[in-house]
Amino acid sequence: MRTLPDPQKAKPCVLVVDDDEAVAWAIAGRLGQDFRVVGLTDPAAAVRRACEEKPGVILCDIHMPGLQGDEVAFALSQEPRTARIPLIYLTALVTPEEVADLDGVFGDYPTVSKSASTQELRDLVSAALGLPDDC
Template identity: 75%
Template sequence: MLRTLPDPEQAKPCVLVVDDDEAVARAIAGRLGRDFRVVGTSDPEQALPLAREQHPGVILCDINMPRMQGDEVAFALSQDPATAQIPFIYLTALVSPEEAGELDAVFGDYPAVSKSASTEELRGVISWALGLDDD
C-alpha cells in the first residue's frame, strides 16, 4: 500500500489577503504563490471566519473597503482568541511604497505595505511578520 505524500502547498506558510478588489487579491496571490499559500477574500466580513478556518501565518488587509474598514477587520481579529496573535499588515493604495512606513502605527500598531510595492518588498514584509530569515 502506498503512503500518501503530504501536499507541498499545505506546507507553505499561509497568507490571508482581504481586499474588496478581487483583481488585487488575485495579483498578490500570483506574486506570492511560489513561496506562500495565499487565500483571499473580497468580503471583509469573511476575514474572521476564514482566518479561523485557514490559520494563516499573516494577514494582509486593505484599509479602505465598503461595509467594513480595515481597522474594523483588525479589531474583530484582535478580539478573537483564535486569531488575535496572527500578524496583521495593512495593504494600501493610499501611499507609494516609499511612503508606506509613514503609516506604521497610524492605524493601531500594525505595519503597512503599499499595493504597488515590489514583489521582493512584499515577500520581505511577509517574511518579517512570519519571523522568517529573508536570505
C-alpha cells in the first residue's frame, strides 16, 4: 500500500521570521487552515531556512535583534534560490490604518500590521502567492 501524501505539505508555505515565537504561533493559528506556516526566530538563519522550506511567501518582522528586516530582505535577495520569493514586512510599529504611511519606507515590499485582521492578512498572503481572491 502506498503512503498518502501529507496534506499539510500540499498547502502553500508561509515562512514567518520574527524574534518573538508567539508571533509565529499566532500567525499559524490565523493562517493554518489555508497555509503551512513555518516560524523562525533567528533572522540570521532566514536564507538557509527559506532554501530548505521553499516558501511561497515570507513574512518578516522589521525590528529584530541581530538582523533587522531590511538586512534579512537584502540577504534573501542575494541568494538566487530565495531572491524571487515575495516578502511582506510584518510590524507592530503601526496600526492597520497607518500601514499606508510606511509605503516606500522599507523599499518596495508591502507591509502589514501585526494587528491586521485575519482576513486582511490572508488576502495579502494570497495576493503575494498569486492565488485567486476566493482562497
